[in-house]
Amino acid sequence: MNTMENLDKLDQRSPVTELVETSGHAGSEWLARYSSSLMGVFGTPQRVLVRGAGCLVWDADGKEYLDLLGGIAVNALGHAHPFVTSVISSQLATLGHVSNFFTSPTQIALAEKLLELSAAPAGSKVFFTNSGTEANEAAFKLARRNSGSSSGEAGGKRRTRIIALEGAFHGRTMGALALTAKEAYRAPFEPMPGGVEHIPFGDIEALRNAVDDTVAAVFLEPIQGEAGVRPLPAGYLKAAREFTAEAGALLILDEVQTGIARTGKWLASEDAGIVPDAITLAKGLGGGFPIGALVTFGEQTSSLLSAGQHGTTFGGNPVATAAALATLHAIESQHVLDNVRAVGGHVRQSLAAVDGVIEVRGEGLLIGFDLDADVAPAAVTAALDAGFIINSPGPRTIRLAPPLILTTEQADRFLAALPAILQTAKDAQ
Numbered sequence: 063m064n065t066m067e068n069l070d071k072l073d074q075r076s077p078v079t080e081l082v083e084t085s086g087h088a089g090s091e092w093l094a095r096y097s098s099s100l101m102g103v104f105g106t107p108q109r110v111l112v113r114g115a116g117c118l119v120w121d122a123d124g125k126e127y128l129d130l131l132g133g134i135a136v137n138a139l140g141h142a143h144p145f146v147t148s149v150i151s152s153q154l155a156t157l158g159h160v161s162n163f164f165t166s167p168t169q170i171a172l173a174e175k176l177l178e179l180s181a182a183p184a185g186s187k188v189f190f191t192n193s194g195t196e197a198n199e200a201a202f203k204l205a206r207r208n209s210g211s212s213s214g215e216a217g218g219k220r221r222t223r224i225i226a227l228e229g230a231f232h233g234r235t236m237g238a239l240a241l242t243a244k245e246a247y248r249a250p251f252e253p254m255p256g257g258v259e260h261i262p263f264g265d266i267e268a269l270r271n272a273v274d275d276t277v278a279a280v281f282l283e284p285i286q287g288e289a290g291v292r293p294l295p296a297g298y299l300k301a302a303r304e305f306t307a308e309a310g311a312l313l314i315l316d317e318v319q320t321g322i323a324r325t326g327k328w329l330a331s332e333d334a335g336i337v338p339d340a341i342t343l344a345k346g347l348g349g350g351f352p353i354g355a356l357v358t359f360g361e362q363t364s365s366l367l368s369a370g371q372h373g374t375t376f377g378g379n380p381v382a383t384a385a386a387l388a389t390l391h392a393i394e395s396q397h398v399l400d401n402v403r404a405v406g407g408h409v410r411q412s413l414a415a416v417d418g419v420i421e422v423r424g425e426g427l428l429i430g431f432d433l434d435a436d437v438a439p440a441a442v443t444a445a446l447d448a449g450f451i452i453n454s455p456g457p458r459t460i461r462l463a464p465p466l467i468l469t470t471e472q473a474d475r476f477l478a479a480l481p482a483i484l485q486t487a488k489d490a491q
């Protein structure tokens with residue numbers, strides 16, 4: 063589809079401009095208003111973005127960018143995907159919200175679809191949330207219910223420990239924050255919900271030593287995204303499954319960033335040859351619309367949280383679940399998994415040959431690479447100036463998590479520009 067035509071159509075049918083005049087204001091003007099009205103937790107936004115189409119976005123000053131971050135692995139189908147957009151609009155125009163005193167067909171159909179694509183055994187169930195941290199919050203409560211006492215009541219608790227990894231990122235609400243390792247995120251908010259221990263990343267012996275019958279659950283990201291795209295070593299998930307099964311602890315996989323085709327598979331853990339007790343999903347699931355999910359595997363785990371023990375007002379609402387159904391459908395019908403594998407492989411291979419890139423990690427279109435100097439934040443700035451959105455999760459690490467529909471030609475534009483971007487970053491030091 064012609065990009066400009068697509069944008070014109072969106073502009074025409076958008077009444078948003080009657081509420082907020084989106085054109086005719088410079089980015090600097092918006093940023094001044096931002097800093098006097100929005101809480102400072104995100105620092106200063108890099109740009110003010112006003113519209114997008116496919117893998118491209120435009121800022122308030124009219125500059126075009128190739129989006130290689132995709133809203134941090136969220137915009138699986140890029141921006142303003144016509145099918146996702148029309149499904150969201152038509153669902154909202156039919157039935158937008160019902161509360162969880164009621165259900166709706168899209169909610170049920172999406173739960174069934176998630177169970178199917180995660181190859182979940184009989185008795186598996188889904189709980190919908192609005193974000194990744196909420197999915198992990200639900201998983202944290204699930205873990206607490208795996209108490210080890212026959213009644214599952216607090217008084218008889220034997221399993222008081224929860225294991226997570228150094229480098230882990232599981233979210234920013236208190237339970238998920240307790241699972242998150244980074245001291246700078248945790249320290250200002252102590253005390254954390256109790257019982258979480260962080261063990262060395264990827265160390266199978268450390269895991270073996272940590273997991274016994276006092277452990278309620280082990281939380282793992284198959285690839286740590288925020289830590290700079292760090293995959294667990296081969297065999298780790300299998301070992302984790304073995305130790306947790308033996309000890310009666312739950313194995314909970316956080317696939318918030320890695321799930322939903324990001325790695326060229328529906329789930330990053332798909333090839334590990336294991337059945338976990340639960341997975342959490344969010345980011346790419348709604349194709350840009352906020353939705354998350356906790357999927358519990360098997361009857362026993364799925365009944366740990368019973369009626370009244372958890373809830374949410376918005377979770378699983380008709381519009382969010384329709385958005386996710388549309389996203390999953392488009393991923394299937396547009397052969398997106400094939401594209402992710404092909405383009406992702408090409409990008410990783412090409413990156414490895416770039417001067418100044420010393421290591422390339424990741425799978426599919428979740429890609430991290432290390433530079434030979436601490437210039438990653440400067441490279442992000444230089445990339446923006448050159449018309450590319452990328453991200454630096456560490457001082458010498460760049461992360462790419464572009465829309466899964468990125469073409470080879472688009473990827474090549476970035477790869478061709480990268481040497482000059484890195485040079486500019488080094489010159490700026």
Ligand SMILES: *Cc1c(COP(=O)(O)O)cnc(C)c1O
Binds near residue numbers: 283287288319345
């Ligand atoms: C982003 C992320 C989260 C938190 O998701 P939010 O939607 O930001 O709350 C949790 N786990 C992982 C692995 C993530 O990448």
